[in-house]
Amino acid sequence: MRTALALLFLLAVAAIPGALLPQRSLNETNVNEYIENNGRLAEVYDRLQLFDVFESTWFLAILVLLTLSLVGCILPRSWDHYVAWKTPPTRAPKNLARLPLHAAGGVDKPLDEVTEHARTLLKRWRTAEYTPEEDRAGKISLAAERGYARELANLLFHLGLVGMIVTVALGRMVYYEGQVIVVTESGNYETPPIDQNTEFCNTSTANFDSFRAGPLFDGTGLTTFCFDAHNFSADYLPNGQAEMFTSDVSYAVGADITRPKSEWQDYQLKVNHPLRIEGDRVYLQGHGFAPTFTVTWPGGETRTQTVQWRPDDLTFFLSSGVMRFDPPAGLHPELFERRQNQLAIQGLFAPTAQWDGENNELLTSRFPAMTDPAVAIDIYRGDAGLDTGRAQSIFDLDPTLLHSGQLQKIERVNLTRGESVTLDDGTEVTFDGASEFANFQISRDPFQPWVLVTTMIMLAALVGSLLIKRRRIWIRLSPLENGGTHVELGGLARTDRAGWGEEFERIHRELLGLPDPDETDEDLLVPEDARLISN
Structure with missing residues (x-):
């Protein structure tokens, strides 16, 4: 230990x-x-x-x-x-007066009747009776012990602790957990963009934005279900602190996925109120904003993108991000020329714009809700790395492309919703508005219920080990010449004495037939040898 x-x-x-x-x-x-x-x-x-x-x-x-x-x-x-459980309570010591609790007195009842009364009082105790030949003082005695469950509770506490550690470890071996960002259809636009894909299906690890799993999970045991995020809403206090996040979703499991979405089940997802689907849990973790930009080339062809940007300020959600646009194929027939005319947009987004600085050109956000969206962006032309085959950050441009001159900055501009900027070659970039995205986490740990069970066992056993008291009592009986019986009691607490003195006194009073002191206000004249003695 x-x-x-x-x-x-x-x-x-x-x-x-x-x-x-x-x-x-x-x-x-x-x-x-x-x-x-x-x-x-x-x-x-x-x-x-x-x-x-x-x-x-x-x-x-x-x-x-x-x-x-x-x-x-x-x-x-x-x-x-x-x-210890199988061993009978030990014999009474020879001198009971040396024990922490001791009492003695005479009873005007025969020995057999007092012995039977003592057995009745100790009915819920583990008892053993000893004859005068077996007793250390040569008299009839009863030994009783109670509180064995204290050690049992102590053992259960340690077993629960081990069980909790083992079940947590097993759960980490087979669990999986993935995050996915879904841009909802609701947004703040001057001109609504093309429809967003608001559906997520838990059918492949490739569908997640990030995914991790235990070493024994091979990626083939995903629970088959899909959900469609209809919207996202956030409630804020006047100081901008978030009070609650809510997303209305509909979902289907297994073969029901093929049914029309109107037949899917509805659920209102909230923080700390996950959607539970056959052992999987879908959590609403957080949110952010996804600006929408439309690029119109001189030939009239357009490209529209809505991409989530990273919230850098989690209070007022001033966000940063990047968008990359590949020009239309017909505009630049040569692959090399087309690669040199890719566009990249990098900048800041504010859901509720506030302009600071000497010329009111410094963009900040003054409230997390989207009431007056605006962006401050740099526009680059050149090789944005779209067809290099290398993974790139969705929030930042590759600094090597900037330092090498492969990307050239051609414009820096602030735009509010619906405003546009025209580049030197006639290309027009329009800030259409923004949508809110929700961050969902899908988790599965088949051992989580067992973790809860072992934890509850551990806590319940801890309470039991603190409340249950291990105590012993001995009653020694001997006949008196007048036909009565002399009774001597001794008590010993194996742990602490909290509450044990009252229990010992109750047994002493009932065995000797003494009245309860709470039932009378008068001083009771009790013979000296019948009073409770405590060392």
């Missing part, structure tokens, strides 16, 4: 970096930014797995050692408890 306590303390200390440093399991972007901003020190942290504390080798090693030490503690204690 000392080893287990030391390991538990070590585990608590090892978890401290996980609370102080960003963790990849929660937000990989924050980890990357921390590494970029802190240089060599952050690289050392990364090699020590301090950005993956709860999945690190050393943290898992401590957890395994803690589990083994708990098992090594539970097994011998379980056997000792079983032996």
Whole structure:
């Protein structure tokens, strides 16, 4: 047990970096930014797995050692408890007066009747009777013990703790968790754009924007379902603090996916109110904004895009992002020429614009709701890397393209909803407005119910181990010359004495036939040898 306590303390200390440093399991972007901003020190942290504390080798090693030490503690204690349970209560000590609780007195009843009365009072106790030959004082005695469930509860607490660790570990081996961003149809536009795809189907890991799973999950056990996000709404306090996020969705499971969407089931998704589908849980985690831009080339052809931008300010949702446009194929027949005339837009979006600075050209946001959207953008022309085959950030342009001159800035402009800017070759870029996107998380952990069960067992057992008291009582009886019986009692608490003195006194009063002191206001004249004596 000392080893287990030391390991538990070590585990608590090892978890401290996980609370102080960003963790990849929660937000990989924050980890990357921390590494970029802190240089060599952050690289050392990364090699020590301090950005993956709860999945690190050393943290898992401590957890395994803690589990083994708990098992090594539970097994011998379980056997000792079983032996103690089967062993009759020990004989009374020779001198009961030395015990913390002691009482003695005479009763005008024969020995057999008092003995039967004592058995009745100790009916719910584990008792053993000893003859004068067996008793240390040569008299008839009864030994009783109660509170064995305290040790049982203690063992159940440790078993529940081990069960919780094991079920959490098993769950991390087979779980999966993915995030997907869905742009809803509702938006703030001067001219509505083309329809957005607001549907997500949990049929392939490729459908997620990000996905992670346990080492035993091979990607083929996804629960088949689809949901359609109809809208997203956010309630804000006057100071801009979010009060509630809500998204109305409809969903279908399995073969019902092929039915018309009008027959799908409706559900109102809220924060901390996930949609539960055959063991999977769909959470509404957060939101942001997806601006819409339309590019019109001199020949009249247009391209419209709606892309989510990253909220840099989570209070008023000033967001940043990038859009890339490939010109129409007929406009530049040569592939090289077409690649040199790609457009890229990078800038800021404010749902409720506020203009600061000397010329009121600095864009900020003054409220998170979308009431007066605006953008401040840089427009680039050149090779935006659309057909290089290399993955690019959806929020930032590749800095190597800017430094090498492959992308040339041709315009910097601020636009409100519906405004346009015309480039030097006659191409027109229009800010149409924006939609809100919702971030959904789909999670599955088949061992989560067992984690709950083991946790409840652990908590209930902890309460039992604190409330149940282990105590012993001995009653020694001997006949008196007048036909009565001399009664001597001794009590001993195996743990603490809280509440045990009152129980001992109640047994003493009932056995000796003494009145309850709460039932009378008069001083009771009790013989000296019948008064409760406590050391």
